[in-house]
Amino acid sequence: MQGQMQQQPLLISSLVRHARNNHPEQEIVTRAVEGGIHRTTFAETIDRAGGVARMLESLGIGFGDRVATLAWNTWRHLELYYAVSGIGAVLHTVNPRLFPEQIAYILNHSGAKVLCVDLTFLPLVDAVRDKLDHLETVVVLTDEAHMPDSDAACYETLLAEAGPGDYDWPTFNENTASSLCYTSGTTGNPKGVLYSHRSTVLHSFAVCAADGLGLSSNDAVLPVVPMFHVNAWGIPYAAAMCGAKLVFPGAALDGASLWELLDQERVTISAGVPTVWLGLLQYLQAEGKGLPHMNRTVIGGSAAPEAMIRTFEQDYDVRVLHAWGMTEMSPLGTVGVLKRDIAEKPFEERLPWQLKQGKAAYGVEMRIVDDEGNELPRDGEAFGHLQVRGPWVLSGYFRGEGGDVVDADGWFDTGDVATIDARGYMQITDRAKDVIKSGGEWISSIELENIAVGHPDVAEAAVIGVAHPKWDERPLLVVIAAEGRTVDRDALLESFEGKVAKWWIPDDVVVVDEIPHTATGKIQKRTLREQFADHYMT
Template sequence: MLGQMMDAPLLITDLLRHAETYHGDTEIVSRTVEGPVHRYSYHDAARRARQLANALARLGVAEGDTVATLAWNGYRHYELYYAISGTGAICHTVNPRLFADQIAYIVNHGEAGVLCFDLTFLPMVEQLAPTLPAIRHYVLLTDRAHMPSTTSLPDLLCYEELLAAERDDYAWPRLDEQTASGLCYTSGTTGHPKGVLYSHRSTVLHALSSSLPDAFGVSADSCILPVVPMFHVNAWGFPYSATLNGAKLVLPGPKLDPESLYELIEAEGVTLAAGVPTVWMALLQHCEQRDLTLSSLERVIVGGSAVPETMIEQLAFHGADLRQLWGMTELSPVGTTSSPKLKHRRADAAERRRLQLTQGRPIYGVALRLVDAAGKVLPNDGVTFGRLQVQSVWALSRYFHRERDASHSDDGWFDTGDVATIDADGYMRITDRTKDVIKSGGEWISSIELENILIGHPAVAEAAAVGVAHPKWDERPLMVVVLKPGATVSREELLAFFAGKVAKWWLPDDVVIVDELPHTATGKLQKMALRERFRAYRWPDGA
């Protein structure tokens, strides 16, 4: 016997309809590429999204078509999120920080027929256009006053003129909830980037679960600043979770420097912010140098790479709680957050800090397990290392335009490529990527743990640990370090900083100080580039 409850598809447009109806006067604030700060409400955004849906139909965009975006976090990009998916088309967010040939590959592989882009990227798009044969329409996300006087792009369209020509009474179709809604590509550090095709159902469920108190803790009294880009895994879903809850949304546009972020946080009363560690390290350094306080900030969601313990302490000084996130493009992206349990109220400060330094426990809808090289399931004892695998209603079943591949096990689990431990309460700690783990004398050394320790040194701004070939031990850890501006420190002092913090055989054998470390387009350390750079490194005598 089936239950006798109303049945309706889970659709992205229903998030916007709810926000318009019950949170219509709540603000969406954006720094614009043109300069001024733009303000409007969910009611305004919903109206303009309907106008945009009509405009897309006039451009010939049909259900199942792909519309690509090259844009910052701003209100026009937000409108594209809802209008494209709401019509049954696919919102394909493209990372403008990638190399030109990667962008061309992604746009072409995603089969986009329309490309919408910010003014910042006009020269890039003009350069790319000859390599994008399927693009029928180029739409510049600006008004007539800021349209270029000359351009090599054929029939360049003005976004604001497209909207102004349309009515706002578009009726959102009642799509099948499994209809494709969004397309994001992995960073592509090896080989071509791979596409992950999200559905309305997966996106709405992800927004619901990531909003929960044990995840992001989003509510109608939140003021949210997603520094994580809308071109990177849908800004961790915040354009959806904020809308679902009617939270005030603050979009930073192209100005991601510490001074601009501080001004926006203070001016708008931001309570919840999200981004990669390098963003917050720079902001905290800015505050420290100028004796500034983050007065409204209550919680910071940090993901993309491991968090140094000093960042937790610095944010706590400003009254903000740090919560780690772990996820992947393939996981929409949220898998775990480092939220405490009731029993941890009785825990001492050291235990609570230990939890914050993990990548956290699964949010509802996500299951994790560890397996060995043979695929045998390993225990959740907090000690045993294994390959991390995941299942979720918002995890990919296969990559776009690919058949099922080796990343999925025979019993339906996705192999993340991470090495981790999981304790009895489900708290997971990433110890390395499978390709980054340092193998010394047949044993594994966690590069991430070594990095986190050295980042705690007051002179160190950033650190990377890589395995370098060793004549006796196969590999040994080499630390590659960037110092804080004006800081000086010796190699011996940095090596001594590890004493008593790790097992002796984990101790790095040398430290190299460099001006900068290589990063991917999404801010992650490029360990592969470092390994290549130091492939022929000669260890000092005695190492």
């Protein structure tokens, strides 16, 4: 016997209609690329999205066609988020931090017919334009007053010609593709992850859930995490679902610009990677500023250092929510929401849980396995390969790249090495390709890095495994000195004593001016391993 409930498809247009009907007055604030602060509402944004839908149709965009964007977090980008997917086309967000050759590759691979680009990135488009095989139209996300000398079309002019207003969003299968994001491609070409309407709406429920990010109509949210990568962690869709105020930083991600928006717009929650928050904290400390409105911040992309968690909570009364996920997971996998008995503990006693990446959001199953695929215990001690499955986890890469990436039971190997404790909290100990194997034992580079960046003389740290004549590999600590400080090798290594096993402590320290990063801000350890391959062998 089957239930007698209605079968309404989970479509992004349903989020759009819900926002228009239930929180039309809610503000959307942007630091515009052209300068100044732009203010609008969900009602105006969705009415304009209807016009954008007509505009796209006039450009020949139909069901399943790809529309690419090279754009910051702005209200115009949000209009495209809603309009492109709403008509059954696919929104292909492109990361401008990729190499030009990679950008040309993924635009060709996706088959994008229209590219919408912010003024900042127009030179990047011009540099690769003659390499783009399928692109028919470039649209600059600005008005006529700010249009450069270009043969590209003006977004506001096209929108005015189409006319904003009601649009009859079509109904189709909820498994229809909605958006496309490519991995950062640290090895080989980037691979595309194709999200569906169903996966996106279900993911939005997780973002709004109390044990997720807890986003609600009482929040003003500033997503520093970019809309050009993994849908800004799903916040643009979740805000439409719950009615949160959206505050977009545009191109200005420096500490002063972020603080101004956080303060003036009374932002309660933000989300970003550790490097962004490091810049904000440095600004706050230098200028004596505070964060009177913000009560929590979500940190992902890489582990939040203990010193950062301490500073946010003890100096600014902001609770850090650790989160973990990946492009292949839409991206939300775990969130560091503390269970009641843990949350009530004094700071020092709950800190070990806050340092973990959190517990799985409902909809994500996870497990750890050994090299033979045997499931390992949830005891917080055993660490193994982290695998996931669920309704917003990929089943395969776009166009079949990479072959079969899930096993017969649907498990996807994340490439991370992790522990899971008895209460469900997961902690990443390393990327599988970065784990250090010394004398047959595993060493966590992430744990060593967290200790290093807690030292006052260190601004950023990376730990890599380097070939060693006796132990196969030994850890090497690569650091950037904090501004105005000098790194003392022996003193830094002494700071590890008593915090990890003695044989975990790096054998040496190298001070550098710069540590290489990927387009998504992650440390390029492969480059460091190549650079220091013979460090212990000479």
